[in-house]
Amino acid sequence: MLTVCPYFHVHQPYRVKRYRVFDIGVDNQYFNDASATDLNNQRIVEKVAHKSYRPTNQILQHLLDEYPDFRFALSFSGTVLDQFAAYAPDVLESFQRLVATGRVEILADTYHHSLAFFYSVPEFERQVAQHKERIQSLFGYTPRVFRNTELSYRNDLAKWCEDNGYVGIMAEGWDPVLGWRSPNFLYRPVGCERIKVLLKNYKLSDDIAFRFGNRGWESYPLSADTFAQWVHSHHGNGQTINLFMDYETFGEHQWEDTGIFEFLRALPSMLMRHQDTSFRTPTETIEAYDAVGDLDVPHILTWADTDRDLTAWVGNDIQRDAIAATYQLEQDVLATDHPELIETWRKLQTSDHFYYMCTKWFNDGDVHAYFSPYESPYDAYIAFMNALSDLQLRVQAHLRSQMSQPTLATAAEQTGETVTLENVVTEQQISPGTDITPDAGRSILMVRMQAWGVSLRQMCGDMWQRLRSLFK
Numbered sequence: 001m002l003t004v005c006p007y008f009h010v011h012q013p014y015r016v017k018r019y020r021v022f023d024i025g026v027d028n029q030y031f032n033d034a035s036a037t038d039l040n041n042q043r044i045v046e047k048v049a050h051k052s053y054r055p056t057n058q059i060l061q062h063l064l065d066e067y068p069d070f071r072f073a074l075s076f077s078g079t080v081l082d083q084f085a086a087y088a089p090d091v092l093e094s095f096q097r098l099v100a101t102g103r104v105e106i107l108a109d110t111y112h113h114s115l116a117f118f119y120s121v122p123e124f125e126r127q128v129a130q131h132k133e134r135i136q137s138l139f140g141y142t143p144r145v146f147r148n149t150e151l152s153y154r155n156d157l158a159k160w161c162e163d164n165g166y167v168g169i170m171a172e173g174w175d176p177v178l179g180w181r182s183p184n185f186l187y188r189p190v191g192c193e194r195i196k197v198l199l200k201n202y203k204l205s206d207d208i209a210f211r212f213g214n215r216g217w218e219s220y221p222l223s224a225d226t227f228a229q230w231v232h233s234h235h236g237n238g239q240t241i242n243l244f245m246d247y248e249t250f251g252e253h254q255w256e257d258t259g260i261f262e263f264l265r266a267l268p269s270m271l272m273r274h275q276d277t278s279f280r281t282p283t284e285t286i287e288a289y290d291a292v293g294d295l296d297v298p299h300i301l302t303w304a305d306t307d308r309d310l311t312a313w314v315g316n317d318i319q320r321d322a323i324a325a326t327y328q329l330e331q332d333v334l335a336t337d338h339p340e341l342i343e344t345w346r347k348l349q350t351s352d353h354f355y356y357m358c359t360k361w362f363n364d365g366d367v368h369a370y371f372s373p374y375e376s377p378y379d380a381y382i383a384f385m386n387a388l389s390d391l392q393l394r395v396q397a398h399l400r401s402q403m404s405q406p407t408l409a410t411a412a413e414q415t416g417e418t419v420t421l422e423n424v425v426t427e428q429q430i431s432p433g434t435d436i437t438p439d440a441g442r443s444i445l446m447v448r449m450q451a452w453g454v455s456l457r458q459m460c461g462d463m464w465q466r467l468r469s470l471f472k
Contacts, residue, residue: 001276001277001278002231002232002234002235002238002239002240002241002274002276002277003239003240003241003277003278003279003280003285003288004231004240004241004243004271004277004278004279004280005072005073005198005240005241005242005243005279005280005281005282005285006072006073006243006279007072007073007074007075007107007147007170007242007243007244007245007282008072008073008074008075008245008246008247008249009074009075009147009244009245009246009247010053010074010075010076010077010080010095010246010247010248011076011077011079011080011113011246011247012041012044012045012048012077012079012080012083013077013079013113013347013350013352013353014031014041014079014083014347014350015031015033015038015039015041015044015352015373016030016031016039016348016353016380016383016384016387017030017031017032017033017035017039017383018033018039018379018383019383019384019386019387019390020386021386023386023390024386024389024390024393025390025393027390028344028390028391028394030344030347030348030387030390030391031347037373038373039373039374041083041087042083042086042087045080045083045084045087045088046087046088048248048251048252049087049088049091051251051252051255051256052247052248052250052251052252053088053091053094053247053251054090054091054094055250055251055256055261056247056250056251056261056264057091057094057095057098058094059250059261059264059265060072060098060264061094061097061098062265063264063265063268064098064101064103064104067268067269067272069272069278069279070103070268070279071103071104071105071279071280071281071284072103072104072105072279072281073104073105073106073107073145073281073282074095074098074099074104074105074106074107074247075106075107075108075109075147076095076106076109076135077109077110077111077112077113077350078110078111078112078113078127078130078131078134079111079112079113079347079350081134081138092138096138096139099139099141103281104281105143105144105145105281105282105283105284106135106139106141106143107143107145107146107147107170107282108128108131108132108135108143108144108145108146108147108166109128109131109143109146109147109148109149110124110127110128110131110148110149111127111128111130111131111134111346112127112346112347112349112350113149113350113351113352114127114149114346114349114350114351115149115150115152115310115313115323115349115351115354116327116349117148117152117157117160118152118154118300118310119323119327120327120330121160123327123330123349127346143166144166144167144168144283145166145167145168145169145170145198145282145283145286146161146166146168146169146170147169147170148169148170149351150302150303150304150312150313150351151170151171151172151200151244151301151302151303152300152301152302152310153169153170153171153172153197153297153300153301153302154297154298154299154300154301155189155190155191155296155297155298156191157169158189158191158192158195158197158297159189159191159192161195162189162192162193162194162195166195167194167195167196167283167286167287168195168196168197168198168282168283168285168286169189169195169196169197169198170197170198170199170200170242170244170282171197171198171199171200171295171297171301172199172200172202172301172302172303172308173199173200173201173202173242174202174301174308176308177295177297177301178199178295181293182237182238183199183200183201183202183242184199184201184234184237184238184239184240184241184242185199185238185239185240185289185291185292185293186198186239186240186285186286186289186290186291186292187199187291187292187293187294187295188291188293188294188295189294189295189297190294190295190296190297196286196291197295198240198242198282198285198286199242199295200242200243200244200303201241201242201243202303204227204230204231204241204243205242205243205244205245206245207219207222207227207230208222208227208243208245208249208254208260208263209245209246209249209253209254210253212249212254212258212260212263213254213255213258213260221258221259222263223263223266224262224263224266224267224269224270225266225270227263227267227270228267228270228271228273228274231271231277232271232274232277235274235276235277239285239288239289239292240280240285240289242285244303250264305360311360312355312358312360313351313354313355313358314354315358315359315360316357316358316359316377318357318359318377318378318381319354319357319358319381321385322353322354322357322381322384322385322388323354325385325388326345326348326349326388327349329345329388329391329392329395330345332392332395332396332399333345333391333395335399336395336398336399336402338398341391341394341395341398344391345391348384348387348388348391352371353380353384355371355372356371356372356373356374356377356380357377357378357380357381357384358377359377
């Protein structure tokens with residue numbers, strides 16, 4: 001018996017608009033671009049919903065209805081679920097109907113599609129818990145298999161997953177890691193006793209995800225019949241064919257005119273023509289097969305670029321600078337206990353921001369440029385760092401307000417003649433509508449303006465020094 005385990009990842013980030021240095025201290029809406037460009041998050045979600053999510057969900061629903069043995073797995077970032085709820089609720093409902101069949105497994109993930117495990121395990125754990133709660137509330141489902149951002153994997157992540165009750169974890173079936181071994185078997189992560197790792201068959205997966213519409217490819221055009229024959233050739237030399245790819249492969253990365261939808265419609269019947277070929281979800285695969293050996297991955301492994309490491313996100317100085325600056329804010333951001341500031345910081349952790357800053361060349365560089373909404377990696381860096389600088393200002397203002405709150409409260413209690421500061425004091429200082437004396441109000445406004453002015457000058461100076469050091 002050879003089974004096929006299809007898995008699709010659904011994700012959209014909150015892209016940072018072209019946020020200028022002059023916006024720092026003035027505009028705290030980093031993700032609300034309203035232009036007709038690919039920085040408009042609502043526009044992108046609606047476009048991809050039309051091209052990919054709606055037609056693909058319709059096809060998959062039909063396949064589930066027609067073939068009782070057909071099944072697959074999905075993973076969702078929290079950021080895409082939030083944008084579905086805001087911009088395309090019918091898409092979210094169609095995913096809920098797929099899961100309600102009982103033959104679609106949902107995987108655990110980080111809420112904000114971040115690389116937090118490699119920078120802050122406590123923050124990683126908070127995001128995983130947030131994701132688990134969101135999946136439970138939307139789908140009534142508790143994931144049992146873990147999939148980390150960009151399929152990033154390492155031995156200690158597998159151990160964390162085992163210690164936290166997961167039965168499986170997914171990773172890239174990369175040749176330099178496997179050596180002579182095949183990705184079509186289950187393995188036991190080194191240092192673990194129970195959990196199993198499912199490895200992506202990247203050659204077969206990428207035939208669909210990347211090569212399908214390439215007219216220069218020797219196998220173009222690829223039919224479902226031909227692909228099924230490639231899968232069937234592994235009978236007797238494998239347990240499972242793990243086809244892992246982005247959900248947006250269907251209709252967005254591979255456009256409708258490539259024939260990708262017809263391929264998807266025909267694939268299950270072509271695969272099941274062989275009587276010993278069927279489908280299983282990741283959990284079913286783990287329960288069906290024993291691990292054939294140990295898998296040792298001491299260094300970070302991902303499914304991105306030819307390097308299959310983190311260099312897609314931290315391969316140059318501007319990427320490393322941006323991600324380091326982001327996680328340096330952790331202690332101060334959490335100390336605010338301010339939900340909106342914390343959520344904004346987490347949206348800035350989304351790995352896509354750093355992916356857009358990649359400066360690789362050749363095929364990898366082409367892929368990064370294709371997905372980036374910015375004119376250059378440096379534009380992505382500048383917009384991101386300006387937004388991060390503004391967030392830092394807001395965080396520091398909130399922490400100062402927490403320290404001075406008793407003094408302000410005392411001033412309000414001693415009020416004689418009062419004035420309402422609706423537009424003078426922000427939510428980081430005092431709640432609008434608080435009554436204080438005119439003198440106290442003027443003092444608060446002057447202190448706040450001075451503090452912001454000094455901070456702005458310092459931020460601009462820091463940005464200039466950072467750019468000089470990175471580009472010299």
